[in-house]
Amino acid sequence: MKKILLADSDEANSAILELILNEFEYNVRRISSIQNCAEELASAHYDLLLFGLESNQEEGFRIIEDIRQKPEIADINLIFIIPNTEKIDVANAYRLGALDFIKRHSVPEVVLEKVRDAVAVTGKDTILVVDDEPMNLFLFTNLLGIRYNIITAGSGREALDILERESVDLLLLDLHMPDIDGFDVMRRLSAIPECDNLPIIVVTADSDFDTEAEIFQAGARDYISKPLVMQVAIQRIRRIIELSHLQKSLEDEVRKKSRELMLANTRLRQLSDQTIFALSCAIDAKDSYTNGHSRRVAMYAREISRRLGKSQEEQLDIYNVALLHDVGKIAIPESIIEKPGKLTNEEFEIIKSHTTRGYEILKTISVMPSLYIGALWHHERYDGRGYPHGKAGEDIPEIARIICVADCYDAMSSDRSYRGALPQAVVRSEIEKGMGTQFDPRFARIMLTMIDEDKDYRMRGKNSTDINRMTEIKDQ
Ligand SMILES: [Fe+2]
Numbered sequence: 001m002k003k004i005l006l007a008d009s010d011e012a013n014s015a016i017l018e019l020i021l022n023e024f025e026y027n028v029r030r031i032s033s034i035q036n037c038a039e040e041l042a043s044a045h046y047d048l049l050l051f052g053l054e055s056n057q058e059e060g061f062r063i064i065e066d067i068r069q070k071p072e073i074a075d076i077n078l079i080f081i082i083p084n085t086e087k088i089d090v091a092n093a094y095r096l097g098a099l100d101f102i103k104r105h106s107v108p109e110v111v112l113e114k115v116r117d118a119v120a121v122t123g124k125d126t127i128l129v130v131d132d133e134p135m136n137l138f139l140f141t142n143l144l145g146i147r148y149n150i151i152t153a154g155s156g157r158e159a160l161d162i163l164e165r166e167s168v169d170l171l172l173l174d175l176h177m178p179d180i181d182g183f184d185v186m187r188r189l190s191a192i193p194e195c196d197n198l199p200i201i202v203v204t205a206d207s208d209f210d211t212e213a214e215i216f217q218a219g220a221r222d223y224i225s226k227p228l229v230m231q232v233a234i235q236r237i238r239r240i241i242e243l244s245h246l247q248k249s250l251e252d253e254v255r256k257k258s259r260e261l262m263l264a265n266t267r268l269r270q271l272s273d274q275t276i277f278a279l280s281c282a283i284d285a286k287d288s289y290t291n292g293h294s295r296r297v298a299m300y301a302r303e304i305s306r307r308l309g310k311s312q313e314e315q316l317d318i319y320n321v322a323l324l325h326d327v328g329k330i331a332i333p334e335s336i337i338e339k340p341g342k343l344t345n346e347e348f349e350i351i352k353s354h355t356t357r358g359y360e361i362l363k364t365i366s367v368m369p370s371l372y373i374g375a376l377w378h379h380e381r382y383d384g385r386g387y388p389h390g391k392a393g394e395d396i397p398e399i400a401r402i403i404c405v406a407d408c409y410d411a412m413s414s415d416r417s418y419r420g421a422l423p424q425a426v427v428r429s430e431i432e433k434g435m436g437t438q439f440d441p442r443f444a445r446i447m448l449t450m451i452d453e454d455k456d457y458r459m460r461g462k463n464s465t466d467i468n469r470m471t472e473i474k475d476q
Contacts, residue, residue, distance in 0.1 A: 002119045003027045003045060007037045008052025008081050013104045017050065017081075020108045021115065034063055041073040047119045050102070052081040057088055064096045068146055077118050091230045097146030099238075117242075124149045125169035125241050130159040130185070131203065132177045136228075140172065143230055144237070156180030160188055163195055170241055173220070175204040175211075186218040199244045201236060203228075272368070273320065280323040283330060287337045293410055296461050298322035300406035301399075304446050321374040322403045328358030328375055355379055355388045370399065378403045383437045393440075401440040405431070405447045408438070414461030424457040 004026050008014040011032055018028045031040055034052060041049065049067075053060045060080075068074050079100045082088050093101070099118045102111055126149040129140045137152045144150055151166065153159040156177050162168075175182035182202055189195045202215045205226040215223050221240050224233045280294040287293075301322035302315050310318070329337060332354050336347050343351065358375025365371050377391060377400035384392030396404075412427040422430075428451050435441040450459065 001025055001027045002047040003029070004048045004050060004115070004119075005037070005040055005046045006030045006050045007034045007040070008032070008050070009034060009054060010052055010081075010104060013081070014052065016105075017111060020111055024112055026115065026119075034060060037063055038067050038070065038073065041067065041076060042070070046076060048077045048079065048115065050079050050081055050115075052104075053083065053088060053093075055083065055086055061089070061092055061096060068096060074146075075124070077121050079114060079118050091143070094230065094234045095143050095146065099147070126151060126167065127170045127172055127237070128153060128159060128162060128166075128168045129172045130154075130156065130177070130182075131172075131174040133174070136174070136203070136226075139228065139230075143234065156182070156185040159185055160192075163189065163192055163198075167194065168198060169244065170237065171198055171200045172224075172237070173200055173202050175202055175206065175215075183214070183218055186220065189219075197244070197247070199240050201240055273316075276320045276323050279327065283324070283326050286329055286332075286334060292461055293414065294323050294326055296410045296414070297325060297403065297406045300409060300447075300450075300459075301402050303450065304402050304406060304443055307446050307449075308443075317370065318399055318402060320368075321371055321399050322406065324358070324362060324371060325374040325378045325403050325407060326354060326358065327361050328354030328356065330361070331357040352379070352387050370397075373397045373399050374403045376400070378407055380404065381438045382440050386438075396440075402443050405439045405443045408434070409447055409451075410461060413457075413459065421460050424451065424454070424460075427451065 004021060006014050006017060006021075006028050008017075008030075009032050014030055014032070018030050021028045029040070029044075029046075031037070034054075037049070037051065051060065051064065064078065067076065078096070078098050079102055080088070080093055080098050082101050082103055084103050084105065088101075090101075099121060100114045102114055124147070127140075127144060128151045129137055129144075130153045131137050131140075132154055134154070137154070141150045141152060148170075151162060151168070153162055157179050159171070159173070160180070163171075173182045173185060180188070182204070186200060189198065189200075200220045202220045202223040203226060204211065204215070204223055207225055212223070221243070222236050224236055280298070284291050284294050298319045302319040305315050305318045332350060336343070336350055339347070355376050355378070359372045362372035362375055376388070377396055380386035380389065380391045380396045380400060381404075382393060382396070382401070384390050409427065409431060412422045412430060413424070415421050428448065431439065431444055431447050431451070435444040439447075
């Protein structure tokens with residue numbers, strides 16, 4: 001909870017202020033004697049001083065001047081509470097580091113807005129003032145010194161040197177200078193990456209429209225006219241710095257949200273990958289003799305697609321589609337799937353229906369419409385004599401053609417209920433024979449290369465899963 005010291009001899013007004021601020025969860029300590037202000041500030045930590053100026057402004061200014069001399073409390077954020085009727089010395093108040101002014105008997109909304117802005121001020125912003133006229137440098141330093149860290153430069157060259165090595169929150173830039181003028185400084189700033197979003201306010205005696213346009217075109221956020229009207233200058237400087245902070249915090253927020261979104265996306269992707277994997281385990285568990293089949297087919301299909309030059313993303317999609325290519329077998333009775341002997345025609349028709357049943361299961365997943373492609377068409381043949389639709393050649397989606405080769409390879413190179421794994425040479429010649437008839441020759445050729453590289457015939461299923469087999473082969 002932010003702590004505010006409210007020092008004002010107008011007790012009626014400060015009682016109302018205290019009420020308003022307490023209502024909005026500020027912790028307010030109220031004193032009626034402004035003379036005790038420094039002592040009170042030194043006794044506890046405060047985030048803001050609301051200081052009442054009397055008709056005798058001089059005394060109030062003197063007290064604040066004293067506070068600014070005491071290092072332990074000199075940095076206190078300050079708002080002056082001012083009389084409604086009398087004019088106050090605004091320039092002097094700003095010189096003393098006033099953030100703002102609240103008129104007595106202001107409406108609560110105004111009070112709250114100003115207090116909220118003032119307590120949000122943390123640390124001092126740094127302003128680099130560039131002017132070849134020493135009087136202007138002195139004026140700005142004197143006026144802004146309490147609220148901001150002021151660095152001065154007497155020339156454009158000196159300013160660029162400072163900007164190369166120091167972090168600055170605002171650049172106050174004179175336009176007409178002998179060596180490098182203000183426009184030149186702005187142009188050269190583009191070569192300093194740290195100054196990418198540095199807000200610039202130009203200070204100039206030129207008031208013609210062309211110069212105005214040129215100033216904004218050069219990248220300045222605002223300009224201040226000479227001769228200087230200090231109240232206007234200070235308000236503009238403050239506004240630009242606040243806007244710059246706002247922009248920075250917005251950028252931080254966008255970065256934070258993007259990171260969160262990316263993490264959420266990764267989690268979703270993991271969830272879908274793991275769900276698909278779990279489902280493939282359920283499929284494989286149906287038949288103890290083909291245990292691990294879906295995973296091996298998925299690995300072979302991914303390896304073929306890797307060798308085709310597909311992106312990581314595409315390889316992962318193909319892997320997932322292949323994992324579910326036999327999902328329809330969930331709907332086929334185990335007595336048929338695990339039958340050791342020859343199948344009757346009727347049983348074979350039932351087995352064949354795992355393609356369309358797989359499609360029925362997966363078509364409902366609308367966010368990944370390609371999921372069903374592998375399940376529905378992995379038994380199509382390149383020559384059009386496959387099932388369920390007798391599609392041929394390029395009419396069969398590419399993923400299904402890749403899975404078809406991988407699927408047949410695994411069927412031949414794995415132990416089955418009715419036979420052991422076929423010898424590698426037999427598997428190789430079957431794949432070769434099927435080029436252009438059963439298989440797309442392009443993908444069959446890649447499979448043959450993979451077989452040829454697999455000298456010890458490690459790429460096979462021995463009634464057990466061997467998930468790292470492909471990685472081992474790739475590493476050889
Ligand atoms: Fe199948």
